[in-house]
Amino acid sequence: MTVEIELKFIASPAAVAALPECLSKLKVQHQETLHLINTYYDTDAGLLRSHRFGLRVRGCNDSYEMTLKSGGKVVNGIVHRPEYNIPLPTNALDISLLPQEVWPHGTEVAELASALKPLFTTNFQRQLWLVSFQQSVIEIALDTGTIVAGEQSEGISELELELKQGNAADMLALAQQFTTVEGLRLGSQSKAARGYQLLNANESAELPEMTVLVPAAKITVEQGLEASLEWALSQWQQYEQSWFEGHAQAQKYVSRSLTSVRQILVVFGGMIPRKATAPLRERLAELEQQLAAKCPAQDIIYQPGYLQLKLALMAWMMNKGWRLFVDNKSKDKLAGSFKRFADVTMSRCLSELKEAFAKQLTNDGYNDQQVRLEKQIISFYMLAGAYEQSESLPYIQTWQRLFDAQGDRDVLRRAALEQPPFWLNSGQHL
Numbered sequence: 001m002t003v004e005i006e007l008k009f010i011a012s013p014a015a016v017a018a019l020p021e022c023l024s025k026l027k028v029q030h031q032e033t034l035h036l037i038n039t040y041y042d043t044d045a046g047l048l049r050s051h052r053f054g055l056r057v058r059g060c061n062d063s064y065e066m067t068l069k070s071g072g073k074v075v076n077g078i079v080h081r082p083e084y085n086i087p088l089p090t091n092a093l094d095i096s097l098l099p100q101e102v103w104p105h106g107t108e109v110a111e112l113a114s115a116l117k118p119l120f121t122t123n124f125q126r127q128l129w130l131v132s133f134q135q136s137v138i139e140i141a142l143d144t145g146t147i148v149a150g151e152q153s154e155g156i157s158e159l160e161l162e163l164k165q166g167n168a169a170d171m172l173a174l175a176q177q178f179t180t181v182e183g184l185r186l187g188s189q190s191k192a193a194r195g196y197q198l199l200n201a202n203e204s205a206e207l208p209e210m211t212v213l214v215p216a217a218k219i220t221v222e223q224g225l226e227a228s229l230e231w232a233l234s235q236w237q238q239y240e241q242s243w244f245e246g247h248a249q250a251q252k253y254v255s256r257s258l259t260s261v262r263q264i265l266v267v268f269g270g271m272i273p274r275k276a277t278a279p280l281r282e283r284l285a286e287l288e289q290q291l292a293a294k295c296p297a298q299d300i301i302y303q304p305g306y307l308q309l310k311l312a313l314m315a316w317m318m319n320k321g322w323r324l325f326v327d328n329k330s331k332d333k334l335a336g337s338f339k340r341f342a343d344v345t346m347s348r349c350l351s352e353l354k355e356a357f358a359k360q361l362t363n364d365g366y367n368d369q370q371v372r373l374e375k376q377i378i379s380f381y382m383l384a385g386a387y388e389q390s391e392s393l394p395y396i397q398t399w400q401r402l403f404d405a406q407g408d409r410d411v412l413r414r415a416a417l418e419q420p421p422f423w424l425n426s427g428q429h430l
Contacts, residue, residue: 004069004081005163007175008187011142012302015183016157019142022181023129026174029137030130036060036145038122040195041093043115051104054192055116057093064088068098069192078168078314120149120195124156133174136166147191149198158187172315179308185301186310188237207247208238210256210378212392214385215338222320224338225268228382229317232260236310243297255291256374258284261313263378267345271333276325280316283309342383343424349376349383350421353399357413366409373403384423391422 011019037059042048048055052071057064069083086097095113103109124145131138141160146153159178163171178184189197213231215224236257243250262284265277274281287309290300300306315321326334353376356369377399384392398419402412 002083002085004083005078005168005171006081007078007161007171008190009159009175009178009184010187011157011159012183012298013157015159015181016142016144018181018183019159019178020127022178023131023140023142026129026131026133026140028129028131030128032128034060034126034128036122036124036126038191039091039118040120040122040192041116042119043112044117046196047112047115049196054190055093055095056192057088057091059091064091066093066095066097068095068102069190078171078318119199120147122147122156122191122195130164131174134166134170136170137164138162138166138171138174139164147195147198149195149201152198152201154194154198156191158191159184169315169318172311172318176308176311176315179304179311182304183302184307185240186237186307188241207242207249207253208235210235210253210381212384212389212396213382219338220334221268221271221336221338221341222334224341225264225272225322225334226317226320228264228267229261229313231382232257232264233310233313233317235260240297240301244301251291251294251297255288256378258288258291259374260378260382262288263375264382266375267379267382271326271330272322273325276322280309280313283312339386342386346380346383346421346423349379352376354417357402357417360410360413363409366405370403373399377403387422395419395422 038056040054040056042055054069055067057066064087066086066088067083069081071081084098084102086094088094088097093113093116095116096109100109103112122145124143127142129140131140139162141158141162143156143158143160145156147156161171161175211231213228215227219227236254239250239253239257243254262281265272265281269277283305287300287306353373356372361369377396380392380396380399384396398412398416401407402409402416406412
């Protein structure tokens, strides 16, 4: 088994044309062009997809390879995905060659093998550059071609960076050099995910709702900060993809994702000085202003500054950029319990909401409080993960209905204020 560490970009036709010249300036160890045909397999019921597996057979120059990839995880916006690669004598799938332990407990491999069938294919040209950059060796692949699922097809136009040796920070630094090429955006979907999407092209995809962050148990405040930023960046990527797919409300949710990042920096601001986050906050605020006006996705997302901001945030997360600015007292706080921090912070959020909505407001008064209300709702989503969502979600959604004005605002205001807190109200202050 190997672990694939990669960063993917979607490239416009103009970017594809400009990239080879940009890449020619790098220290290239090896360069080649391949023609790849991949066939992806699953059962009719989508068993592999339900376990976040991708299974394919790849053909290249009369040689064949079977690959099984798991869903993996995203760390600082970079995908870390375990994969198994098995050479095959022909293009015939043979999952008996994979280790038994890769499958969920109780899987009957022979039964699974008989149930698998080809679902879709990818057929593309891959231009490869193996480059030395700083302390790392990184493979750069430019893929152009087609995904075909039944009668549906979709173009492939992607730039992928895969870490072969070294560290992911170097890969991010290399990615920053491509931000001068207009027409690149971070990609959040694998080719397999896009193939499954094509298979279900007749199903209307709904815009994903904001989710409660559910962190690991007994983490520190600093780990909670890292998890919160991962959570916000993941939602930003999801809503950006939905915006490109034409969802009418997605632009608003992209803007809300930016607000989420800024609110995270505020929530943890008692430990991280403003000077540590000032450049990020300033650029996030500027982008939010651009998103205030309705516009096509490509007019914003393909701007070099947009990609530079996202990569800068990812680098700040990866390098723990706040640590250069915190004193010993703040370090002690960051080493404390995130659960306790969340409880205390949610109590502060509620106090602020009580102050804002203690009395009936005019329509203008409610409108004046919208920004404040949205930020506290985001904070609840970010901090409520230690509790059952059957308790936390109804509480948050009651405030969300007030934000969305889903009815008489005064009735909604009173309903929100009358809710008992679902968290442990310690009454302590950090």
